[in-house]
Structure formats: structure tokens, C-alpha cells
Amino acid sequence: xxxxxxxxxxxxxxxxxxxxxxxxxxxxxxxxxxxxxxxVLDLAxxxxxxxxxLAFLVGVNKRARESKIGLKLxxxxxxxxLILEMVGLYDILPIER
Amino acid sequence: MxxxxxxxxxxxxxxxxxxxxxxxxxxxxxxxxSRLSILADQLxxxxxxxxxxHRVWRFGSAANALQITQTLRRLRPDAVIFNLQFATFGGQxxxxxxxxxxxxxxxxxxxxxxxxxxxxxxxxxxxxxxxAGNPLKERVLRLGGEAFTRLLLGSHLVATTMPTxxxxxxxxxxxxxxxxxxxxxxxxPGPPPPLPAAKRVLAFGKFGTYKRLETLLEAHQxxxxxxxxxxxxxxxxxxxxxxxxxxxxxxxxxxxxGVSYTGYVPEEEVARVFTEAYLVAFPYTATTGxxxxxxxxxxxxxxxxxxRIGDLAELVEAEGxxxxxxxxxxxxxxxxxxxxxxxxxxxxxxxxLNNYRASVGVLLEDVADWYLLxxxxxxxxxxx
Numbered sequence: 001x002x003x004x005x006x007x008x009x010x011x012x013x014x015x016x017x018x019x020x021x022x023x024x025x026x027x028x029x030x031x032x033x034x035x036x037x038x039x040v041l042d043l044a045x046x047x048x049x050x051x052x053x054l055a056f057l058v059g060v061n062k063r064a065r066e067s068k069i070g071l072k073l074x075x076x077x078x079x080x081x082l083i084l085e086m087v088g089l090y091d092i093l094p095i096e097r
Numbered sequence: 098m099x100x101x102x103x104x105x106x107x108x109x110x111x112x113x114x115x116x117x118x119x120x121x122x123x124x125x126x127x128x129x130x131s132r133l134s135i136l137a138d139q140l141x142x143x144x145x146x147x148x149x150x151h152r153v154w155r156f157g158s159a160a161n162a163l164q165i166t167q168t169l170r171r172l173r174p175d176a177v178i179f180n181l182q183f184a185t186f187g188g189q190x191x192x193x194x195x196x197x198x199x200x201x202x203x204x205x206x207x208x209x210x211x212x213x214x215x216x217x218x219x220x221x222x223x224x225x226x227x228x229a230g231n232p233l234k235e236r237v238l239r240l241g242g243e244a245f246t247r248l249l250l251g252s253h254l255v256a257t258t259m260p261t262x263x264x265x266x267x268x269x270x271x272x273x274x275x276x277x278x279x280x281x282x283x284x285x286p287g288p289p290p291p292l293p294a295a296k297r298v299l300a301f302g303k304f305g306t307y308k309r310l311e312t313l314l315e316a317h318q319x320x321x322x323x324x325x326x327x328x329x330x331x332x333x334x335x336x337x338x339x340x341x342x343x344x345x346x347x348x349x350x351x352x353x354x355g356v357s358y359t360g361y362v363p364e365e366e367v368a369r370v371f372t373e374a375y376l377v378a379f380p381y382t383a384t385t386g387x388x389x390x391x392x393x394x395x396x397x398x399x400x401x402x403x404x405r406i407g408d409l410a411e412l413v414e415a416e417g418x419x420x421x422x423x424x425x426x427x428x429x430x431x432x433x434x435x436x437x438x439x440x441x442x443x444x445x446x447x448x449x450l451n452n453y454r455a456s457v458g459v460l461l462e463d464v465a466d467w468y469l470l471x472x473x474x475x476x477x478x479x480x481x
Contacts, residue, residue, distance in 0.1 A: 022417045022458035050417055051279035052458025058466050086263055088254070088276030092470050 002045075003031050011038045011070070017045030020053030020080075028056065034063045038070025040096075049080050054087055061093055072096045098472070099132040100124060101172060101208075103154075103165060103199065104180035106137035108144060110334065110361065111156055112303065113215060116389060117180045118364070119283040123462040124178075129469050134172050136165055154196070156337070157187045161196040169203055176472040177203045179252070182215040183242065188338050190238055194245045201251025209475035211468055212252040213278065217262050218242030219269070220407065246270060253475050256468070276471075279416070280389065281464035282396050282456045289398030289453045290372045292446050296439050297328040299374035299399075301362070301390050304331070304346075305339025313380040314350045315428035320435050321355050327439065332359040332370050371397035376438050376445060379403040382425060391418060395456025400448035402434045417455035419448045 001018035012035055018024060020043075032041070041060070049057075057073070064071035074096045076084070084090040102124060104117030117137075125133045132149070139155040146152075153168045154161040169177065179200050186196020200212045218239055249255060250270055256278040257263055266275035298317065302308045310331060317329040335342045343358065350356070362370055371377070377394040381404055394401050395418060403413065404425035413420050421438055424430040438445040 022454045025458060026454075050458075052417070052455075055279065055459040055463040055467075058463060058470065061470075062466055086260065086277045087467075088256075088278075088471060089467075092474055 001028060003028070005031075008040070011040055013040045013042055013074075015042040015045065019048040019050075020046050020056065021048060021050040022052035025052045025056045032060060034060060034067060034069050034071070036067070036069050038072070039064070040072045040074050042074045043077065043080055044075035047077050047079050049083050054083065054089065057093060058089070070094075098130055098176060098469075098476075099134070099172075099174045100130050100472075101134045101136060101169060101174035101177045102180065103136040103177065105156075105185060106135055106150065107364065109138045109140055109156075111138055111185070111337070113180055113182060113185065115283070115364070116215075119461050120178075120180060120465065123460075123465045126462070127465060127469060129473075134174060136168055154186065156185075157189065157192050159187075159192045159195050161186045161192065162198040162202055165196075165199045166202045166206070169206060169208060174208060176209040176476065177211070178468060178472075179203075179210070179212040180215075181212055181249075183218060183245075184338075190241060194241060197245045197249050201248050204251055204253055207479070209472055209479055210252045211254045211256060211471060211475075212249055213256045213258075213468075214249060214262070215258065217257070217265055218246060219265050220259075220262065250274065254471055256471075278467055279459045279464055280392050281459050281461035282392055283461055284396075285457060285460055286368075286396045286453075289450060292375055292399075292442060292449065293373055295328060295373070295375065296324060296326055297330055297373060297375050298402075298435060298439075299330050299332060299370065299377045300380055301332045301370065301377065301393070303333055303336040305336040305342030307381055307383040308336070308379075309382050310343075310346055310380050311350075312426055312428050312431055313378055314346070314353055314356065316431035316435060317356065318353050319428065319432035320439070321353070323436070324439065325354070327355055327435075329356045330359060330370070330374065331356065332362050334361050367393070368397065371399060374399055376400045376402060376435070376449075378431075378435065379420075380431075381406065383407070391452075392456050395452035398446075398449040398453035400438050400445045401452065402431070402438065404431075417451070417458070419451045421448070 001024040004015040006013055014032055071094050102121055105111035105114040107114050107118050121135055124130050135150045136153050137150055139152045153164045184193050187193040200210050203210045250272050255275045258280045263275050263277045266272040320327045377399050401420040403420040405422040406425050421434040423434040
């Protein structure tokens with residue numbers, strides 16, 4: 001998983017590329033910082049997500065909410081969108097539409 | 098949030114009791130849950146328990162839905178989670194089915210309700226699972242099962258642990274309230290324990306219906322003929338639907354060397370039993386849902402040997418697990434699969450590590466967050 005971090009109008013954007021799965025998430029957890037005023041996870045380069053990846057997104061969402069920090073998921077690809085829909089998170093997680 | 102959790106609960110030994118106990122533990126620890134009420138199954142001999150455990154329903158009783166409904170009316174929780182499979186409330190069709198009315202009745206009380214459904218009638222070989230004696234009876238049961246699946250869908254949300262179950266609920270039943278939720282590892286097990294030197298194969302569970310040991314014992318006989326140090330440990334009890342199964346098995350296969358039977362494994366012994374095993378064998382002839390034993394095997398970094406049947410193989414792939422597969426019912430095929438791992442500790446270890454990563458990637462406490470997110474949204478919808 002490759003992660004590029006940059007600032008965009010005061011928001012921290014993490015542009016992710018690769019598989020969001022059990023093998024990548026442990027390293028990803030130390031890379032993604034939930035920092036104020038908000039972060040964006042740009043998933044344009046993510047075409048695979050498994051249950052560990054989903055739990056990671058739920059965890060980031062939880063941390064952001066607890067810290068009152070904005071979170072957006074951006075550029076969901078169809079395979080990821082379909083999985084989020086199947087697990088009922090598509091209408092719960094803050095997805096940019 | 099005052100959350101009610103309806104589940105089989107220890108020291109009961111019913112199916113799903115381990116999942117229920119662990120889920121109750123993680124839910125109680127969530128800051129969002131200010132109060133947890135557990136509506137559990139009655140015990141043959143009552144024991145002293147904390148006040149939040151209410152023993153209000155009984156396996157095999159036709160009045161369980163009524164008892165649960167009355168208790169919910171009295172407790173007035175903000176939300177309810179049911180931990181169910183189709184035979185949670187009884188071994189016979191009528192009490193089993195009547196109990197499954199409970200989630201719909203909870204919803205009728207206006208309580209946000211999620212049902213975690215561990216299996217579906219459609220994917221269960223009822224004959225093998227001990228619920229039918231002939232095809233006609235099986236057909237009748239299946240029709241009844243479909244009717245009660247529709248009633249279960251009366252829950253606000255129905256979560257299942259298998260993608261195929263969600264597809265069935267959405268396509269066949271046109272359900273819009275079904276979603277997929279991961280099974281989750283019961284707890285963070287710490288670093289993966291190394292494989293033992295002993296070539297010990299573990300079979301873990303409740304045996305006699307769809308978990309049958311005949312093929313595994315015959316395969317072990319072949320393995321032990323080549324390697325006298327090989328061991329087989331059968332850990333667990335008879336299924337409630339197959340009394341006397343293990344005793345009958347020992348009478349027939351008692352001469353095979355290297356086989357031991359542990360009987361019931363108390364929770365505090367589970368880690369030791371898995372850690373002392375070199376691999377975990379799944380002697381299933383059918384499946385009735387996601388395998389808790391596979392998640393436990395993963396939690397303790399153990400490789401798995403599984404039959405290539407239906408949703409078991411799908412679960413392995415979908416959740417990132419690996420297994421050595423064999424042809425169901427074929428002892429030689431199973432012996433071959435066991436041999437391949439027993440003869441190659443490095444491969445067995447790598448498979449175990451893979452299963453460890455797949456298992457600990459999603460902890461039950463993560464899954465609980467998932468449910469709380471759904472309940473929060475239901476609560477908001479309910480309030481508006």
C-alpha cells in the first residue's frame with residue numbers, strides 16, 4: 001500500500017494506492033494520523049478491501065468522531081463501494097458523493 | 098445507551114455461547130453502552146450471577162418469544178441485539194421457530210433491533226444437521242424455515258457473517274435490511290505462539306450432526322501408520338442434537354492409537370488446547386454458518402485442514418484465511434492433507450501466520466463498534 005500525504009486547503013489528505021487488507025492495515029495504522037481540522041482518505045487507488053480494511057475505516061471514523069475531527073472518504077472505486085454497501089456502512093461513513 | 102443482548106450465555110453450553118459471552122464482554126466495555134442487560138438461557142441448575150444477567154428463556158420452550166418480549170417491556174432498553182442461529186431456541190422445529198419471532202416482536206415494541214444471524218436455512222443440509230429424517234420432512238422444514246426467515250427479517254437490521262447469506266436475503270427475500278458483519282476475533286491474543294514439536298491434530302467443537310469424526314479417525318489411522326508419533330485430540334462434547342455420538346464413536350474406533358478425548362473444554366482451557374495443537378482439522382460434512390473454530394485457529398496461528406464444501410471454502414477465501422483442503426468424506430484425501438502439513442513445519446507455520454493475520458485484523462471489539470454505529474443510526478431514525 002502506497003500512501004501520499006499532502007495538505008489541501010488546511011485539510012490533510014491521504015492518497016492511498018493498493019489493497020486495503022489484513023496484510024496492509026497494520027502498517028497503515030501508524031501512517032494515518034487523525035489530525036485537526038480534518039482529514040480526507042482518497043481511495044481512488046484502492047480496488048480491494050477486506051474485513052480488516054473495513055474495520056480500519058470504522059476505527060478511523062470512531063477516532064475522528066471522538067476527537068471531533070472532520071473525516072471524508074473520497075473517490076471510492078466500485079469494488080470498495082459495493083463492499084461498503086454490503087456491510088451497511090455506505091450510508092454511515094462520511095463518504096464524499 | 099441501555100442495550101439488551103439476547104444470547105445463549107455461559108455456564109450454559111448451548112451453541113453460540115462462546116460468541117455470546119465474548120460479545121457481551123466487549124459491549125459492556127464500550128463507553129457508548131451505559132448499561133447492558135443480558136437476556137440469557139435458563140440453566141438446569143441456577144447459579145449466582147450478576148443482576149444484569151436475566152435467565153428468561155429456555156432451550157426447547159415454545160414460550161421463549163413471549164418471555165423475551167415481556168422482559169424487554171419491563172427493562173425498556175434503548176436498543177436490542179439478538180445473537181441467533183436457527184436452532185438457538187430449540188432442537189425441535191416448533192420451539193426453534195417460535196423463538197425466532199422475538200426480534201420482530203422487539204421491533205413492534207419500537208426498540209431498535211439488530212439480529213446477528215449465524216446461519217440460514219437455505220445453506221444448511223438439514224438432514225446432516227440432524228433436523229430431518231427424510232426428504233419430505235426436510236422439504237416441509239425448509240418451507241417453514243423460509244417463513245421464519247421472513248419473520249426474522251422483521252428485525253430492523255439483520256447481520257450475517259457470510260456474503261452469500263446477504264445475497265440470499267437480498268435476492269430471494271428482497272430484504273433491504275440485511276448486511277454483512279465480520280465474525281471478529283474474540284480477543285487480541287498477543288504474539289502468535291510457535292507450533293509445538295508434537296504432531297498433534299485438533300478437532301474442536303460439538304460433534305455428531307454436521308461435525309462428524311468418522312472420516313477424521315480413519316484418516317488418523319492412516320497417518321499414524323506412517324508416523325506413530327501423530328496424535329489426534331477430540332476436544333468438545335456431543336451436539337445437543339446428537340446425544341451419545343462420541344460414546345458410540347469410541348466404541349467403534351477405540352482401538353486406533355494416539356486418539357484422546359478431552360470432553361467439554363472450559364473457556365480458560367481453550368488457549369492451551371489450541372496452542373498445544375500443531376494444526377486444526379475441520380471434520381465437517383456440511384456447514385451451518387461462519388466457523389468460530391476457524392477464527393480461533395487463526396487467533397492461535399494454527400493452520401487448518403478443511404473439506405472443500407460450500408460456504409466453508411468461501412469463508413476461508415473471503416476472510417483471508419488459508420487451509421489445506423480435502424474431498425469431503427474421503428479419508429485418504431484427508432490423510433493426504435494432514436500429511437502435507439505435518440511433513441512441512443515451515444509451510445504449516447506460514448499458513449498459521451496467515452490465519453493469525455486474518456483473524457486478529459478484526460477484533461470482536463471492532464465488530465461491536467460496527468453494531469453500535471448501526472444502532473446509533475437506527476436510534477436517530479427512530480427519534481426523528
